[in-house]
Amino acid sequence: MIESTEDQGHNNKILRLPTIKRLPTYLHILKRLKSEGEEYVSTTALINELDFKPILVRKDLVLMGIPGKPRTGYCLDDLIKAIESFLGWNKVDKAFLVGTGALGSALLGHKPFEENGLKIVAGFDVDPARVGKTIHGKKIYHLSELKELARRMDIKVGIITVPWQSAQEVADVLIEAGIKGIWNFSMLKLKTPPDVVCHNENLASGLAVFSVKLQQQQNLI
Amino acid sequence: MIESTEDQGHNNKILRLPTIKRLPTYLHILKRLKSEGEEYVSTTALINELDFKPILVRKDLVLMGIPGKPRTGYCLDDLIKAIESFLGWNKVDKAFLVGTGALGSALLGHKPFEENGLKIVAGFDVDPARVGKTIHGKKIYHLSELKELARRMDIKVGIITVPWQSAQEVADVLIEAGIKGIWNFSMLKLKTPPDVVCHNENLASGLAVFSVKLQQQQNLI
DNA sequence: TAGATTGTTAATCGATTAACAATC
DNA sequence: TAGATTGTTAATCGATTAACAATC
Numbered sequence: 316m317i318e319s320t321e322d323q324g325h326n327n328k329i330l331r332l333p334t335i336k337r338l339p340t341y342l343h344i345l346k347r348l349k350s351e352g353e354e355y356v357s358t359t360a361l362i363n364e365l366d367f368k369p370i371l372v373r374k375d376l377v378l379m380g381i382p383g384k385p386r387t388g389y390c391l392d393d394l395i396k397a398i399e400s401f402l403g404w405n406k407v408d409k410a411f412l413v414g415t416g417a418l419g420s421a422l423l424g425h426k427p428f429e430e431n432g433l434k435i436v437a438g439f440d441v442d443p444a445r446v447g448k449t450i451h452g453k454k455i456y457h458l459s460e461l462k463e464l465a466r467r468m469d470i471k472v473g474i475i476t477v478p479w480q481s482a483q484e485v486a487d488v489l490i491e492a493g494i495k496g497i498w499n500f501s502m503l504k505l506k507t508p509p510d511v512v513c514h515n516e517n518l519a520s521g522l523a524v525f526s527v528k529l530q531q532q533q534n535l536i
Numbered sequence: 537m538i539e540s541t542e543d544q545g546h547n548n549k550i551l552r553l554p555t556i557k558r559l560p561t562y563l564h565i566l567k568r569l570k571s572e573g574e575e576y577v578s579t580t581a582l583i584n585e586l587d588f589k590p591i592l593v594r595k596d597l598v599l600m601g602i603p604g605k606p607r608t609g610y611c612l613d614d615l616i617k618a619i620e621s622f623l624g625w626n627k628v629d630k631a632f633l634v635g636t637g638a639l640g641s642a643l644l645g646h647k648p649f650e651e652n653g654l655k656i657v658a659g660f661d662v663d664p665a666r667v668g669k670t671i672h673g674k675k676i677y678h679l680s681e682l683k684e685l686a687r688r689m690d691i692k693v694g695i696i697t698v699p700w701q702s703a704q705e706v707a708d709v710l711i712e713a714g715i716k717g718i719w720n721f722s723m724l725k726l727k728t729p730p731d732v733v734c735h736n737e738n739l740a741s742g743l744a745v746f747s748v749k750l751q752q753q754q755n756l757i
Numbered sequence: 758t759a760g761a762t763t764g765t766t767a768a769t770c771g772a773t774t775a776a777c778a779a780t781c
Numbered sequence: 782t783a784g785a786t787t788g789t790t791a792a793t794c795g796a797t798t799a800a801c802a803a804t805c
Contacts, residue, residue, distance in 0.1 A: 333772065335748050339740035343700070343723045357786065365725060369786095370774060377788065385780045385786045402744050403751040417672060421642030431743060451638060472750065479564075496750045498742075502564045504586060512753045514746040519560035519648060521719075523623050525735040526653060527556050529693065529717045530624040532733045554796065578762065590762095591798060598764065606762045606804045763804075774793070780786085 334375045335402075339431075340365065341375070342398045349391050357388030404432040411470050411494070413439045413485045414477030415455055418500060418518075422476060424451030436468065458488060465492040472496045479503040486513075555596045556623075560652075561586065562596070563619045570612050578609030625653040632691050632715075634660040634706045635698030636676055639721060639739075643697060645672030657689065679709060686713040693717045700724040707734075 344364045348356055358372045365372070376389065379397040383389045399405045412419055415438045422428065423438050438455040440446055446457045456464065464470070473489040475482055475497060482501035489497060496512045499505055507513045565585045569577055579593045586593070597610065600618040604610040620626045633640055636659045643649065644659050659676040661667055667678045677685065685691070694710040696703055696718060703722035710718060717733045720726055728734045 330748060330752065331772085332745065335744050336738070336741040339738065339744050340723070343740070359786075368774070371772090373787070374773080383787050385788090386784080387781080388786070401748075403747045408747075408750065417642045417645035417647075421638045424638035425739075426638075427740060428743060431740065432747060433743060495753060496746070498746050502561070510753075512749045514742070514749055516742045516746075517557070517560065518646075519564070519652065520557040521735070521737045522649060522652060522654060523556050523560050524553060525717070525719050525737075526624045526629075527551060527622075528733045528735055529629065531551065532716060532731075552796085580762075589798070592796090594763070595797080604763050606764090607760080608805080609762070761805095763802105765800100765802080767798105767800075769796105769798070771796085772794085774791105776791075777789085779788080781784105 331378070334378060337367065337371075337375055338398050338402060341372070342395065342402075342404075345391055345395050345398070349395065354391055355384075355388045356391050356394065357383075360388065402432075407432050407434050408472045408496075409434050409436050409468065409470050410472035410474055410498075411435070411437055411439060411461060411465060411489075412453075412474040412476060413458060413461070413489070414475060415440045415442075415445050415450060416476065416478075419474075419476035420450050422474060422500075423453045433472070435474065436470070437464065458485070461488055462492040465489075465494065470494065472498070474498045474500070475505075476500045552599070555599060558588070558592075558596055559619050559623060562593070563616065563623075563625075566612055566616050566619070570616065574612055576605075576609045577612050577615065578604075581609065623653075628653050628655050629693045629717075630655050630657050630689065630691050631693035631695055631719075632656070632658055632660060632682060632686065632710075633674075633695040633697060634679060634682070634710070635696060636661045636663075636666050636671060637697065637699075640695075640697035641671050643695060643721075644674045654693070656695065657691070658685065679706070682709055683713040686710075686715065691715065693719070695719045695721070696726075697721045 341361065344361060345356060358369045358376065361372055362369050376394070379394065379401055381389065381393045381397045410433055412423060412435050419438065423435055428435065435453060438450060438453050439458045439461050440455055441458050445455050448455050471494055473494040475485050477485050479502040482499065482503040483505055486497060486505045486507060490507060490511055495510065497505065497507065499513055499515045504515065505513055562582065565582060566577060579590045579597065582593055583590050600615065600622055602610065602614045602618045631654055633644060633656050640659065644656055649656065656674060659671060659674050660679045660682050661676055662679050666676050669676050692715060694715040696706050698706050700723040703720065703724040704726060707718060707726045707728060711728060711732055716731065718726065718728065720734055720736045725736065726734055
């Protein structure tokens, strides 16, 4: 037991990106099965709704740290709880969103975020035509009010949905306001201090893959 | 030269997902540099705006099939054209979008798609409150009109932004209408015939990675 | 010429897949 | 018991990184 694996259940959360990205898909199916009255689920049942290889699913589930029973599979409730806890989706993070254009507005009203531990409590913009309005039930404030509101509401997470030209500027405001995690939907790589986590989302990547697939198909005709 | 590489320029488009996902990021920076008056770009200049390793960028660019000059780098115009052509972003695909909720509305107004060869020409829904309206300048029709319109406008691409419960139903309508490529934003894995390309986008995956990063950071405090 | 950069070939790393023993 | 399923250990595969020769 030298340099042991220090695995205290599922709480060590070794970052394995491919697995983490697949977890929401599993979770979605598990919840569906539960709502259909199932109590146990096997990997073979899971992959019916999926196109992953069974062994891949099993490897992923092992990381959740809950034991499966041969012949029956995993207890649905336990597995759901384990995944939610692994992802931190059992606790709620309150977040501010900056940039209420098409994409920002969508995220303000995107139910799955709220159901999965990310509660966007307010939007921010600099456009006077938007400030003061309400989008999907969320009030829009002027960016200049962000710092004060973040402190008062103890907000630690920010979402950036502004064009790349103003993304760094917005990030600086968020950092200055004490935000510790930024989900960045702009195309700009942000400069952030080491104590601020920054995750870049890239919708264009998805379009790129889709475009190439479309082309390949068209070339076959 | 047995079993030769059959590389006719960049037109073979070997599907290398990680590279394809990085291309839009390169493209974005290249266009910026061009607008700033640059004519040539080296990988070292590119990675200033990025956090990839230089060798990774070089490997990716080699796949674009255009030669770089030692000491100067790549001709910006050539590189931009090569990437756009690789991705098929130099030609326009017209698309229909089904499901005009928060996410669907956002995509209807998402400029970057239109700038990158995916022109959403109309939206569809079954909600009478939405049919007939205009979102971001795009007319919303009833789903029952899709088939007829698709044939008339020769639409071959569909985007699904409905809840998972109705996703398969919508996919069936699209397939029936002769659509050959589906970009699926729902959580359901769609059943499609082999001649229809389907690409699944999963916003929840991004949230999952972000959530885990947030947690890891909070655990450090 | 010296030095920066490209592009190729080899080495490493990490993720997926396969094989199989353990278990109910 | 027989058979399905878990979970571990080893093998394969593919992507990233390193090393280095070629080039301007």
